[in-house]
Amino acid sequence: MPERSFPLPSEIEAVPGAEGWxxxxxxxxxxxxxxxxxxxxxxxxHFPEVVPAFDGITSEVPYTAIGANTARLFxxxxxxxxxxxxxxxxxxxxxxxxLDEAEQGRRFVHFQERAGHYYGNWDRIYGxxxxxxEALIAEIEAxxxxxxxxxxxxxxxxxxxxxxxxxQVRENFHRCIDLYSKMWHHHTELLMLGYGAYVVFxxxxxxxxxxxxxxxxxRMVAGMDVTMYRPDDELKELAALAVELDLADxxxxxxxxxxxxxxxxxxxxxxxxxxxxxxxxxxxxxNVSVGDGFYHHHLSWADDLxxxxxxxxxxxxxxxxxxxxxxxxxxxxxxxxxxxxxxRALLDSEDEEAAFDQMLGLCRQVxxxxxxxxxYCEHWFTTRxxxxxxxxxxxxAERGVLLAADDVFHxxxxxxxxxxxxxxxxxxxxxxxxxARHWQPIVAERKRIVxxxxxxxxxxxxxxxxEALNDxxxxxxxxxxxxxxxxxxxxxxxDSTVRGYAASPGVVExxxxxxxxxxxxxxxxEGEVLVCPVTAPSWGPVFGKIAAAVSDIGGTMSHAAIVAxxxxxxxxxxxxxxxxxxxxxxxxxxxxxxxxxxxLS
Numbered sequence: 001m002p003e004r005s006f007p008l009p010s011e012i013e014a015v016p017g018a019e020g021w022x023x024x025x026x027x028x029x030x031x032x033x034x035x036x037x038x039x040x041x042x043x044x045x046h047f048p049e050v051v052p053a054f055d056g057i058t059s060e061v062p063y064t065a066i067g068a069n070t071a072r073l074f075x076x077x078x079x080x081x082x083x084x085x086x087x088x089x090x091x092x093x094x095x096x097x098x099l100d101e102a103e104q105g106r107r108f109v110h111f112q113e114r115a116g117h118y119y120g121n122w123d124r125i126y127g128x129x130x131x132x133x134e135a136l137i138a139e140i141e142a143x144x145x146x147x148x149x150x151x152x153x154x155x156x157x158x159x160x161x162x163x164x165x166x167x168q169v170r171e172n173f174h175r176c177i178d179l180y181s182k183m184w185h186h187h188t189e190l191l192m193l194g195y196g197a198y199v200v201f202x203x204x205x206x207x208x209x210x211x212x213x214x215x216x217x218x219r220m221v222a223g224m225d226v227t228m229y230r231p232d233d234e235l236k237e238l239a240a241l242a243v244e245l246d247l248a249d250x251x252x253x254x255x256x257x258x259x260x261x262x263x264x265x266x267x268x269x270x271x272x273x274x275x276x277x278x279x280x281x282x283x284x285x286x287n288v289s290v291g292d293g294f295y296h297h298h299l300s301w302a303d304d305l306x307x308x309x310x311x312x313x314x315x316x317x318x319x320x321x322x323x324x325x326x327x328x329x330x331x332x333x334x335x336x337x338x339x340x341x342x343x344r345a346l347l348d349s350e351d352e353e354a355a356f357d358q359m360l361g362l363c364r365q366v367x368x369x370x371x372x373x374x375x376y377c378e379h380w381f382t383t384r385x386x387x388x389x390x391x392x393x394x395x396x397a398e399r400g401v402l403l404a405a406d407d408v409f410h411x412x413x414x415x416x417x418x419x420x421x422x423x424x425x426x427x428x429x430x431x432x433x434x435x436a437r438h439w440q441p442i443v444a445e446r447k448r449i450v451x452x453x454x455x456x457x458x459x460x461x462x463x464x465x466x467e468a469l470n471d472x473x474x475x476x477x478x479x480x481x482x483x484x485x486x487x488x489x490x491x492x493x494x495d496s497t498v499r500g501y502a503a504s505p506g507v508v509e510x511x512x513x514x515x516x517x518x519x520x521x522x523x524x525x526e527g528e529v530l531v532c533p534v535t536a537p538s539w540g541p542v543f544g545k546i547a548a549a550v551s552d553i554g555g556t557m558s559h560a561a562i563v564a565x566x567x568x569x570x571x572x573x574x575x576x577x578x579x580x581x582x583x584x585x586x587x588x589x590x591x592x593x594x595x596x597x598x599x600l601s
Contacts, residue, residue: 479574
């Protein structure tokens with residue numbers, strides 16, 4: 001191993017009990033010998049857990065789309081796409097930069113023309129995007145798993161359809177995969193341009209105002225009204241309705257959702273009205289995953305009410321006390337304008353002022369998309385996508401190929417197609433599916449492998465140490481800089497201090513609640529400091545309970561940072577090691593102004 005290197009992918013030892021894990025993923029996702037010479041970092045922001053076999057599609061398809069939009073459609077001058085590899089069930093990524101200045105210049109000419117068209121027509125294109133993505137959601141919702149009965153209905157014959165229902169098994173499953181791919185292309189169509197606009201403004205500010213902190217740049221675009229906060233707003237309206245209907249006593253800390261729903265059913269007309277309002281809010285606003293939309297088992301609020309019902313008691317209490325539950329959007333808007341005006345006044349020329357105004361205006365124009373798209377893409381669409389795949393799993397379980405519907409997620413998507421072909425053939429021939437003896441042992445083995453891999457501590461980075469790491473997007477989203485790399489290499493001397501990015505201002509002290517699994521989010525109690533690998537935008541309701549947020553991964557424009565600022569609470573992100581250093585029950589001080597977390601006792 002070179003003197004300055006992270007662990008080399010080729011030298012990572014096998015995890016005992018997880019032999020054969022590679023078969024869960026496609027060949028092109030495995031590390032190659034030459035990858036030892038490259039820098040890779042663990043994308044724990046999107047993949048904080050072991051990736052089950054089917055869920056491997058949530059890295060394969062997104063990186064296909066991201067690279068296509070960045071490198072092939074819009075011709076970003078300094079970067080191509082992202083490559084990914086999977087090691088022991090964890091996703092590592094690296095960006096492919098364009099280093100040749102002549103090539104950068106050639107690409108810039110195309111970028112100006114293509115990106116300029118989008119920036120110049122942003123509002124119209126965004127409106128058209130909204131229509132396209134809602135149409136895609138309608139399409140995935142309309143996909144049906146065919147019923148394979150003794151005979152196809154008579155109308156199949158009399159209507160002249162021309163194909164039997166087993167054909168639709170393959171076609172409709174393909175439809176799900178194809179729609180997922182198309183959704184991700186639409187997802188990154190505007191996203192990379194949105195980040196690009198912010199990166200340009202960020203670099204301008206860092207050059208014009210060398211003393212300006214990253215957080216200050218971010219605060220100039222805070223206080224925007226975005227769709228991702230709508231689910232939380234719906235919860236607040238449900239809390240207000242509970243108080244209005246004299247149902248507040250049912251919403252208490254730690255109450256199980258099923259018991260609360262049962263009790264509401266016994267409250268006559270008031271309970272019925274509240275339950276009707278809940279059902280109205282669910283579609284579409286409860287189609288938000290407790291994670292970030294990359295794992296089938298990170299269920300939506302609609303599938304598991306734990307997260308929303310964990311937030312309701314606090315909201316009900318606040319409404320009853322006459323408190324204002326709205327986010328401090330107006331204050332943030334006033335603050336962003338004040339900060340922008342103060343820094344603009346420091347510029348030396350009218351040309352610089354005009355450039356500042358243009359870039360800031362574009363950032364504020366594109367920012368709502370940067371957050372709002374997540375509800376439609378990672379949450380609403382992806383919730384429906386996983387529900388449809390689970391329905392195909394139910395068909396395989398019904399036909400005896402699998403033992404349970406969720407076992408389908410332990411097969412790769414190309415393997416699911418093989419299993420469905422087995423069902424199609426057996427139904428057509430009158431024979432028996434052969435998949436039980438083939439797939440059930442594979443599923444059992446993969447479940448065991450996932451369990452074994454879950455105990456592996458993934459290194460934050462692999463391969464050669466980069467000579468320089470100054471990509472603003474990597475810094476803003478993942479919080480990875482040259483300083484981060486040095487910390488990973490050398491560790492830290494002071495076990496009581498964790499440093500990261502000052503993501504949201506303020507200083508508070510509180511008791512830490514360390515959550516490594518998003519499905520445990522219901523454990524959070526009032527006034528605690530959330531410490532986690534990464535937060536998701538759908539955790540908005542939790543931000544109404546906690547005193548501060550601390551994450552291992554993330555930069556000043558990561559979703560954890562954005563949400564914390566919108567809810568007006570201190571946050572430190574991109575610490576790299578908070579979940580390893582801090583334990584549940586520790587008393588900690590979170591300094592969101594300096595990016596420091598201190599363990600007090």
